[in-house]
Amino acid sequence: MKPLIVAATNGEIAPSINFLTQMDIPYLITGVGMVATAYQLGKALQDTRPDYVLNIGIAGAFSNTIPLGTVIQTKTDQLSELGAENDDIFLPIEELGFGKSVFHSTSPPQLSVQLPSYHGITVNTVHGNPISIDQLKERLPLVATESMEGAAVFFVCQEERVPCLQVRAISNYVEKRDRSAWDITLAIENLNLWLQEFLK
Numbered sequence: 001m002k003p004l005i006v007a008a009t010n011g012e013i014a015p016s017i018n019f020l021t022q023m024d025i026p027y028l029i030t031g032v033g034m035v036a037t038a039y040q041l042g043k044a045l046q047d048t049r050p051d052y053v054l055n056i057g058i059a060g061a062f063s064n065t066i067p068l069g070t071v072i073q074t075k076t077d078q079l080s081e082l083g084a085e086n087d088d089i090f091l092p093i094e095e096l097g098f099g100k101s102v103f104h105s106t107s108p109p110q111l112s113v114q115l116p117s118y119h120g121i122t123v124n125t126v127h128g129n130p131i132s133i134d135q136l137k138e139r140l141p142l143v144a145t146e147s148m149e150g151a152a153v154f155f156v157c158q159e160e161r162v163p164c165l166q167v168r169a170i171s172n173y174v175e176k177r178d179r180s181a182w183d184i185t186l187a188i189e190n191l192n193l194w195l196q197e198f199l200k
């Protein structure tokens with residue numbers, strides 16, 4: 001099966017670029033965030049029809065029960081900011097009647113990903129404020145991980161009818177911002193070890 005590997009930044013996929021080139025597996029670097037990702041992936045899927053899209057990257061975890069460096073699969077991903085505020089109540093897009101905010105991975109039947117699965121959110125603003133983090137946890141208690149692209153990838157693949165998986169490695173906890181506590185190196189190393197083993 002021919003995948004298209006999608007990552008937001010060169011740094012997240014750099015350790016696998018030689019491997020992907022040797023294996024003749026195409027990859028796409030979209031840039032960070034939902035807008036860049038939707039544009040770049042939507043454009044790419046006009047020219048190429050992969051058997052499935054594999055979105056890889058690093059992510060934040062809402063609980064320290066998931067150790068840094070853990071490679072996980074995001075099975076469902078939610079546009080948690082898409083909606084309206086009604087004073088101190090958040091109204092999701094579903095309640096406004098303008099669409100949906102939750103998207104699912106759609107694995108091709110031939111593929112099996114043996115990773116712990118979680119529910120993620122996709123945000124434009126990385127959480128770094130304890131008050132907004134507590135509010136988010138109260139509103140969406142099942143959310144485990146956060147990225148800036150995942151739900152956009154699921155959305156584009158849904159619209160283009162291309163199966164889609166999302167695999168991320170945890171680089172940090174979603175907490176009061178402390179960049180010194182992030183372990184991006186470990187997350188990228190584990191993510192790329194998993195990727196190359198999976199694609200072999």
Ligand SMILES: O=C(O)c1cccc(C(=O)CC[C@H]2O[C@@H](n3cnc4c(=O)[nH]cnc43)[C@H](O)[C@@H]2O)c1
Pocket residue numbers: 008009011012032033057058059060061123126127146147148149171172173174184
């Ligand atoms: O600083 C570096 O060396 C470096 C190398 C590669 C990638 C990065 C990034 O910052 C990637 C941005 C990417 O990370 C995702 N991400 C990671 N943690 C979170 C989070 O807590 N909340 C939301 N997104 C997160 C995100 O998908 C970004 O696209 C740095």
